[in-house]
Amino acid sequence: MTDKTATGKTGTEAKPTDSVSVKLRKAHRHGGKEYAAGDALTLEVRQLDRLKKAGKV
Numbered sequence: 001m002t003d004k005t006a007t008g009k010t011g012t013e014a015k016p017t018d019s020v021s022v023k024l025r026k027a028h029r030h031g032g033k034e035y036a037a038g039d040a041l042t043l044e045v046r047q048l049d050r051l052k053k054a055g056k057v
Helices: 045-053
Strands: 019-023 028-030 033-035 040-044
Touching: 019 045, 040 045
Parallel strands: none
Antiparallel strands: 019 040, 028 033
């Protein structure tokens, strides 16, 4: 999993609308589309916590 929640500047956090790239641990359905475990997704930082809590990333 690639978790880019910081902008690369020390002490600076990403904005909730910034994008991150992640690799799924488990299959996931979003917007009527199926994503397999191992698929890479780009999503907004605000979506990351929800997927982490569900064990998807």
